[in-house]
Amino acid sequence: MSNPQKPRLILGSGSPRRLELLAQIGVVPDAVLPPDVDESVHAGELPRDYVKRIARAKVDAVAAEDAIVLCADTTVAAGRRIMGKPADVDEARAFLTLLSGRRHNVITAMAVKRGDRVWTRDVQTAVRMKRLSVAEMDAYLATDDWRGKAGGYAIQGPAGAFIPWLNGSFTGVVGLPLAEAATLLMAAGYPVYGDPR
Numbered sequence: 001m002s003n004p005q006k007p008r009l010i011l012g013s014g015s016p017r018r019l020e021l022l023a024q025i026g027v028v029p030d031a032v033l034p035p036d037v038d039e040s041v042h043a044g045e046l047p048r049d050y051v052k053r054i055a056r057a058k059v060d061a062v063a064a065e066d067a068i069v070l071c072a073d074t075t076v077a078a079g080r081r082i083m084g085k086p087a088d089v090d091e092a093r094a095f096l097t098l099l100s101g102r103r104h105n106v107i108t109a110m111a112v113k114r115g116d117r118v119w120t121r122d123v124q125t126a127v128r129m130k131r132l133s134v135a136e137m138d139a140y141l142a143t144d145d146w147r148g149k150a151g152g153y154a155i156q157g158p159a160g161a162f163i164p165w166l167n168g169s170f171t172g173v174v175g176l177p178l179a180e181a182a183t184l185l186m187a188a189g190y191p192v193y194g195d196p197r
Helices: 016-024 047-061 089-099 134-142 158-162 170-174 178-187
Strands: 009-011 068-078 081-083 103-114 117-128 165-167
Touching: 009 016, 016 170, 016 178, 047 068, 047 081, 047 103, 047 117, 068 089, 068 178, 081 089, 089 134, 103 170, 103 178, 117 170, 117 178, 134 158, 170 178
Parallel strands: 009 068
Antiparallel strands: 068 081, 068 103, 103 117, 117 165
């Protein structure tokens, strides 16, 4: 029997990974409504500003009534360069070539809305990718795991073998930093850890 006091939660994301991450902490959204927003990068926009703007645009685009809405956006940044989801295998190869053997940042911004209030947070994680051989890159690209992934890779997939080091939030690199997401949800009145009474 559901708790009548518990607010409805809408996940404004089509990412199965975000759904899985929420499930890790026992949070199951009442609805999943991916918003349709323009994710184009503005000229001169910095990676952190970009993800914050997109997360906010997503949460604003979800019709919520009395529900709590959680949206997030993740990007991979090589310096000031924003690396979104590769359009094709050639762009995925170009991204991996650029990331190979160097550090980069993965930034996830979140926005939680309840009524007229919006809580936001962004989490930046430094990640180092090992230097990839041609054989490693070819084998990885053949898996198609790069499709739909910012920067052309997912740390929780086969590319995890390419990441010897990170400093920050592992779940943030996957797409939803859980510690910070839980804090935002609780701030909005969602009982992440059950009824506090």
